Amino acid sequence: MKMASNGVRAVRGFWVVFLVLLRLSCSAGQMVPALFVFGDSLVDVGNNDYLPISIARANFPPYGVDFPTKKPTGRFSNGKNAADFIAEKLGLPTSPPYLALISNSSESNSSLPFLTGVSFASAGAGIFDGTDEILHQSIPLTKQVEYYLAVHQNLVQHMGSSGAQKHVAKSLFLIVIGSNEIFTYSRSSDLRKQQTPQQYVDLMASSLKDQLKRLYSNGARKFVFAGLPPIGCCPLQRNQNKTDGCKEDTNSWSRMYNEALLAMVKGLKSELNDMSYSYLDIYNVVQKFIQNPSAYGFTEVKDACCGLVNPIAIIPCLPISQYCSYRRDHVFWDLVHPTEETNRMFIDIAFHGSPQYTYPVDVQQLATVET
Ligand SMILES: *[C@@H]1O[C@H](CO)[C@@H](O)[C@H](O)[C@H]1NC(C)=O
């Protein structure tokens, strides 16, 4: 009897310890300690609202119409964007805009404002320091990386260098950039005379590589790369095709860049073998939506929900714009940005997609890689 009751107690003790441990790991509920976001309007969660003169802002309705408050937040979407969904899946709060954290002194005074990550993404940003950046209308990638270096310093101060190293090495670095270079190339016949598409995309990839190395030197080990979408299929570009089709040259530059990006990342991985990454093939995901919309719940793959496109006029999404009453069946929210629903699907695929669209590992697998 005595032995049995001891046994019961031991078993019960085991379960208590087990449940407490389980609870600790679940109450954290996080797959990784932090998410650091770099990129453009596809993942901007409000940085540009803090730039003094930027016109690249989504701080007016109907942007944000599908948030419970219906308020615009600086996201170029009717609701959440891909940065929100990826954080949600990782069990993290959305990484807040860096400029909000540093402008709000009371928040930055809290002991560790950057602990679960921060977003440097800025609408209009590119890999190259373009004119937008010189006019301070967006934060170019080089500057985003400089901001990260400051955050890294802050983490080292608070956690010590080995604590910060472990924290950052387990964290994910999301990189969503390059569309603005392709838009620029598409707009500028001068640029197209100076550089072949291949030269241009190779320069994009090698410039990105320099920035990735800076991140790596400051602790980054796990990267999530989004390839470019078929940019020639966004409503703004379709408008330049008389038959309403996708703009084929722009699409070919997007594909060319994606190939250059993948080759560069593979090269980087062979140089730095303790880095790991997940690549999301947004190009082919969007093509799939366009070719077979009903399979994914879409009925409108060409027109923007907000604003108006027709063969004569393009009207962007503005406070006075009409917008569709049902957003979930549109791939595009405005002339260039996806709807919340499209963003949700991107991230579902990034976490649980077929290996055809997310490789060499998906984001869920990347999160569990030991560093
Ligand atoms: C942070 O806030 C506390 C009071 O809330 C204040 O005493 C302290 O000086 C502040 N620290 C900094 C670095 O601003």
Ligand SMILES: *[C@@H]1O[C@H](CO)[C@@H](O)[C@H](O)[C@H]1NC(C)=O
């Ligand atoms: C316009 O779209 C059609 C398909 O509808 C395509 O065949 C054609 O190449 C496109 N034109 C340009 C200039 O991209």
